[in-house]
Amino acid sequence: MSDCTNNATGIPASTLKELLRVMVLVRRFEEKIIEVYGLQDMKSPVHLCIGEEAIAAGVCAHLRPDDYLFTNHRNHGHCLAKGVDPKVLYAEFYGRVDGCCRGKGGSMHPAWPELGILGTSAIVGGGIALAVGTALASKMRQDGRVSVTFFGDGGSDEGTFHEGLNFAALKELPVIFVCENNFYATNSPLAARQPHPDIYKRAAGYGIPATALDGNDVVAIYLAAQDAVARARQGGGPTLLECKTYRWKGHVGPDCDHEKGCRPMEDLTAWMEKCPVELLKEDLLGTGVIEPWWYNKVVQETDQELDAALKFAKESPFPPKEEIYLHVYCEKGS
Amino acid sequence: MSDCTNNATGIPASTLKELLRVMVLVRRFEEKIIEVYGLQDMKSPVHLCIGEEAIAAGVCAHLRPDDYLFTNHRNHGHCLAKGVDPKVLYAEFYGRVDGCCRGKGGSMHPAWPELGILGTSAIVGGGIALAVGTALASKMRQDGRVSVTFFGDGGSDEGTFHEGLNFAALKELPVIFVCENNFYATNSPLAARQPHPDIYKRAAGYGIPATALDGNDVVAIYLAAQDAVARARQGGGPTLLECKTYRWKGHVGPDCDHEKGCRPMEDLTAWMEKCPVELLKEDLLGTGVIEPWWYNKVVQETDQELDAALKFAKESPFPPKEEIYLHVYCEKGS
């Protein structure tokens, strides 16, 4: 094991290891939700991103703490990859005061302004325009920040996709549109919603550079995002990255919806063979970047952190019920 | 003068003459509005299409009476080209009971279901989805009808453009999207709203065939619309026609807004040289399809018809004021 670049891509070994660590964190974070969800005390609708971890990891690796990030209902991975402490997420899902939104938002609306996560919309397509807005603010202030928005194939059905891309292209804004195309919106297949499966093809109409990527290949995503972020930061305008991937769990909640007949079981099996975590892990093992003990240690440390986070969350108090009336309006004023 | 096809395009002379007649009708219809508008008794905001007549004429030439047509705030030309009697339009603009909407709609909302004009939205982009809806109905009923929607470059800014094109492409609906790109939405230039001036380029992203056309060349439009209508009627799905043109008058009302500094005067001069009516007239005179007396007669007959229509309109009574409460709800039921 060494920290030199080990592959044709020129990515330092330390970065590859960090990508793997982040993916493990996201995976384990959600697996722990599955474990506890049956107790019915995490009363918040959870949208798990298991199987899609590479996208969050590969894109966020290039972001500065002050870069803006807008995610959607399926946000856990993005928040963690941006650096949000698992503690405040779990606490939020449990509706506690130590949650990132003091229990007001739940799983669908995390906010962590310290890391550029200025709140989350669970309205499909809702975050697209918001990210264009932060990018506009950045361009006005010349603060060098980049904005990223993650949305699904469903998000690209919405009119705000068109309106957002158009305005970003028009003003050459520093924003990266990351479409996580998992071929479904709830149980509705992409083929029932769009005439063809290539969302990136829409970008050309706006003159926006776009790439279709294997959403389970974190290295490919890392490299494409590197270009996109660099271009945005240098004033080169927006990019669309379409990452084709697959959601292993049901649309919402911890169950496997294939068992309910929502999607073909063969598809799940095929995609599980392409597990993004396993792919990178095997690659790094094969090329000697890591050894089994390293991986095991990462999993173990991650589990420890997450267990502590869960404990913290469950011990955090509920907000007093008067807080229902708090935060309707901001009092700060000018 | 003969009725044989006279040019490389294979369009019968009678058709060419009819195209010219329709354009003259539209032009004179609006010029008469300009004449009377100063009297301030036509109390309805009129959006004149002078300079853009070729599009309505060229497209509507292919439509059956029962084909559906959705237009927008700038609708006079489309209605006339579809065959609506000028009488009921003028009467509507004057707010009279004999108006096509009994005075309820005014200039922005003509309806004439007998000719497939099921009402008009003046919300920018509003008619796009409606036409997709009638096309869906046609496909369900297999009634062989085609739906056409006319909208401006401004209309293509809206999210409904994306949503409408996507659904039409998905379901292969018999609908033709006709974008009248006159490079302005009110006084806002296209360059302040879209990153490039080629709206037709958006269509490829949906797999919709599209053409950019000289919107002042009625023959070009006629031919392109012929293909599009035929394809739609045969179940071949939607087409986008982008017709680049120019509005001579102000956004609303009879004045020339160039005098107010809204748009460069040079542009107007240049576009007036490309007057769609003159272009076809000169072409037909040059090729001997028509002679001056024929043209003069058309103008004269048109004027007679329009003068009679104006007279009819002004003599038509106002609706009784109790009609304010009529037509909020339809009573027919099932």
Added chain:
Amino acid sequence: MPWTKVFLSEDDLQQFKAAENLRSLSYVEALREAQEQLLESDPRVFILGEGVDDPGGIFGSTLGLVEKFGPGRVIDIPIAENGLTGVAVGAAAAGMRPIFVHMRMDFLPMCMDQIVNHAAKWYYMSGGRVPIPLVIRSIIGRGWGSAAQHSQALHALFMHIPGLKIAMPSTPYDAKGLLIAAVEDGNPVMFIEHRWIYNSVGYVPEEKYTVPFGQGVVRKEGREVTVVALSQMVYEAAKAARELEAEGISVEVIDPRTLNPLDDELICNSVKKTGRLVIADVACKTGGVGGEIACRVVEKAPGWLKAPVKRINFADTPTPSSPVLEEAYYPTSLTIKETIKELLRR
């Protein structure tokens, strides 16, 4: 009459059924049956919405319909609410009878343009030439920390828009009858359901029948207080009324069933009798339908009121996620009881 009854539990219904030998269905089954009968009897009817064909079948309300009528008439759609509402409006203008289904009412702000500026105004703008026979089903969802964007009830917004009708059925009988009436009505109808009463059961005839718009129902007669309750609140009000009866307090519960048209007369006559008005709504208070209902009464005669009007609503805040906050957010039969007792103490 069996159809005026609100059954608070399965037990409740069983007692009644034993005597009356009635056919019973749940609210969700009633909705499903209404749609099935509409699709069967009228080729103009079709259903569209996100997930209408999926295994969940919109909480069960469209279950099996795609299998029976095919994807040409039960149409899954892109997540593009405004555009697809426009598509439905266009199809309706062309003479079809679409039923557009939204799993949550929170998604209606996406398509306000097509509802408010198009569907509602079309018949009027066209001078009575082109009606829009469009039904928009939407479900008030709540609970399980769904938070601010997935828990709203926005019927008040639509009550302010001339040209729309609004139904808010509370019982299975009304769910079926009003949905059929809505589709047959020929106008744009906002049809608003409540997820929490999907499993409530009641009398539902087998045949295709309609419940007229604009006719409210007295769910329980009483002398001292009128409670006008909407949708799921009808159950809470009925429960409160029964419990208060045991304490010697006589409460009249009115279910208006449709908000537009609204059965003023029924409400006013009741207030005239009781002198006290409580409005129990399933939405926020400020600018809500409670104000409208109260105002209709004091436009007729403020003298009828012996006590201040009371409105029972969600807290006037966005919906919080945390279970403790959620609990404080939503009123229940207890809130109604306490409010009534407070009113009578004055």
Added chain:
Amino acid sequence: MPWTKVFLSEDDLQQFKAAENLRSLSYVEALREAQEQLLESDPRVFILGEGVDDPGGIFGSTLGLVEKFGPGRVIDIPIAENGLTGVAVGAAAAGMRPIFVHMRMDFLPMCMDQIVNHAAKWYYMSGGRVPIPLVIRSIIGRGWGSAAQHSQALHALFMHIPGLKIAMPSTPYDAKGLLIAAVEDGNPVMFIEHRWIYNSVGYVPEEKYTVPFGQGVVRKEGREVTVVALSQMVYEAAKAARELEAEGISVEVIDPRTLNPLDDELICNSVKKTGRLVIADVACKTGGVGGEIACRVVEKAPGWLKAPVKRINFADTPTPSSPVLEEAYYPTSLTIKETIKELLRR
């Protein structure tokens, strides 16, 4: 005090000015000046909207601003209301202070999603982490046969949404002071203007000042009837009140100035005194703000009311185009006078 005065005509103002030596501006100039001072003093402020930079300058209200501050801060935008509202919300979340301008309120249904589901709920959903200091200016337009899609007033819709504030200035003084207050408020504010009073003149100080939200104003004191009038109706009510005074009828005119927060206390105290309540609004009646205002009174004490509440509104229909129908559609000072006389006859 000069700022409480509504001047019905230029003459009216001149008389007053002669005595008081006041600076006067029109409503539209006041709006323009407010924005100019905001752009000057706060680099976070920017203006966006369709045509904000055009020669018409949104009926004159943004005239000259693009020349002074450049197209980077006075931004013409695509006709994409929802997306661009999202852009404004995002910019506000990032600490900017956008003012989004709509030439007509009818276009707000296009962006209800971003207003209702995003701007209004954002601060709450984020647990007080991220405020949205966004001002949305929209203009109630009417007349000249503009018909159903270009004549609406939809403030009632926004009053039902917790998280939004709403200002409806009637005088030039309030137009400037409330707009500055709105931008400084730090919350999403719906700022609603009326085209018909753009040329009304009144006292407007030169400096940058604010008018507090939630404080109504008595425009004219009176003893027999309270008229709560909104926006342009303040002028009609003031006119009616003056004319009735000559006939010996004493009318109190209240201008709430903001709908959310609403100055209940001022209204209730007035009704307590007069015993009669008329609400004159610039919108449709059913489900409108009149119901809310009336309800606030009868929640406090129905006993104050000696007569039925009256609401003066547009007809409860979409707006017709024909001039004769338009005339019947809109109430005037005459409607208010007749309503008051009818009330007093009882």
